Amino acid sequence: MKNIASFEEISNLKTTDVYFLRAREVLKKIGFNPRVVMEVTCSSRNLPWITLSGIDDLACLLDGKKADVYSLPEGTVFPSRDINGIPIPAVKIVGKYLDFGMLETPILGSLSQASGIATKASYFKKRIGNIPLLSFGVRRMHPALAPLIDRNSYIGGCDRVSSIIGAERIGQRAEGTMPHSLLLLVGEERGWKMYDEVTEKGASRIALVDTYGDEKETSLRAAKAIKGLNAVRLDTPSSRRGNFADIVREVRWELDRNGKKDVGIIVSGGIKEEDVEQLKQAGASGFGVGTAISSAAAIDFAMDIVNVEGKDKTKKGKYSGSKNVFRCRKCHSYLVSVNQKEKCPNDGSQMESMYQKVVDGGKVVYKERIDESRKYVLEQLRWFQLS
Numbered sequence: 367m368k369n370i371a372s373f374e375e376i377s378n379l380k381t382t383d384v385y386f387l388r389a390r391e392v393l394k395k396i397g398f399n400p401r402v403v404m405e406v407t408c409s410s411r412n413l414p415w416i417t418l419s420g421i422d423d424l425a426c427l428l429d430g431k432k433a434d435v436y437s438l439p440e441g442t443v444f445p446s447r448d449i450n451g452i453p454i455p456a457v458k459i460v461g462k463y464l465d466f467g468m469l470e471t472p473i474l475g476s477l478s479q480a481s482g483i484a485t486k487a488s489y490f491k492k493r494i495g496n497i498p499l500l501s502f503g504v505r506r507m508h509p510a511l512a513p514l515i516d517r518n519s520y521i522g523g524c525d526r527v528s529s530i531i532g533a534e535r536i537g538q539r540a541e542g543t544m545p546h547s548l549l550l551l552v553g554e555e556r557g558w559k560m561y562d563e564v565t566e567k568g569a570s571r572i573a574l575v576d577t578y579g580d581e582k583e584t585s586l587r588a589a590k591a592i593k594g595l596n597a598v599r600l601d602t603p604s605s606r607r608g609n610f611a612d613i614v615r616e617v618r619w620e621l622d623r624n625g626k627k628d629v630g631i632i633v634s635g636g637i638k639e640e641d642v643e644q645l646k647q648a649g650a651s652g653f654g655v656g657t658a659i660s661s662a663a664a665i666d667f668a669m670d671i672v673n674v675e676g677k678d679k680t681k682k683g684k685y686s687g688s689k690n691v692f693r694c695r696k697c698h699s700y701l702v703s704v705n706q707k708e709k710c711p712n713d714g715s716q717m718e719s720m721y722q723k724v725v726d727g728g729k730v731v732y733k734e735r736i737d738e739s740r741k742y743v744l745e746q747l748r749w750f751q752l753s
């Protein structure tokens with residue numbers, strides 16, 4: 367494929383916006399390589415919250431770059447602005463400008479997309495609650511992004527991912543049902559039975575039941591064909607949906623009446639956040655979400671100088687000074703401050719300082735803990751609401 371930059375090319379600044387290289391030329395010409403503090407913030411007021419992810423690539427990009435990099439822990443769920451309306455710096459980089467400044471383009475690109483995916487996954491998880499959320503969206507984006515999509519949707523709250531490489535990346539088993547192609551090629555009964563035969567032990571048995579006929583009648587046949595059927599999947603085309611929630615409700619009713627209470631109903635196919643409540647209420651016991659998560663809008667992160675050679679300095683619209691981020695253990699408020707310690711303005715309790723070192727003088731000290739980061743995301747969701 368010709369349209370993918372290799373890591374070597376990214377590292378060699380081939381994906382950097384050209385204006386940074388011009389800036390570098392000027393600075394080199396005048397022999398000026400100042401020590402700067404740069405912060406990454408998202409000033410948008412339109413997001414209910416941000417779920418930070420992609421620290422693995424941040425660390426990778428700054429490995430060996432003679433800078434100190436701090437970030438909120440991966441998986442931190444935070445509002446774009448603190449209790450006083452100050453944008454919260456998710457990442458802070460300290461070092462000589464020419465040692466890392468040219469990487470602004472790939473730093474922002476990787477962090478914005480990874481966090482955009484994790485954030486959307488966490489919105490879905492908040493709405494879906496304690497039932498499975500499956501990441502099915504790899505097919506909507508460039509295949510080279512599959513590990514990125516699945517890793518970050520998992521951290522954001524997806525329970526399983528569908529791509530082989532994504533599952534390998536997070537150390538989990540890939541989850542999937544069966545493609546319509548299989549049932550078209552060998553027929554429904556035979557397709558279900560053979561699928562049951564070849565699928566490894568311990569993996570869920572989920573039968574697709576919307577290929578030809580009525581979903582409830584097909585669900586009963588599938589439940590007969592596969593003895594240990596875990597769920598049926600309804601991926602009904604939008605042209606045939608009518609009221610999708612009512613179809614789910616009917617299927618649930620018939621399964622229950624035929625002694626199949628333990629067979630769940632997974633819904634998929636263009637599921638959006640606003641569909642979740644109705645479908646869940648109708649009896650959906652799992653959600654396969656594709657495009658809405660994999661092509662989630664990137665978080666609008668920007669990276670700005672806030673201090674040059676010890677002197678606070680920044681552009682208009684930004685807040686100068688090297689800052690720290692604090693969070694209250696009691697009320698979960700965030701506070702941005704230039705101090706080393708802070709008390710919560712709400713309840714006076716000592717606040718927790720949030721930054722963790724990712725890179726120490728060019729040495730990566732970030733340790734990836736994917737499952738812990740995901741668990742951390744889920745624990746924080748109770749503090750945040752969606753309208």
Ligand SMILES: [Zn+2]
Nearest residue numbers: 694697710712
């Ligand atoms: Zn507090």
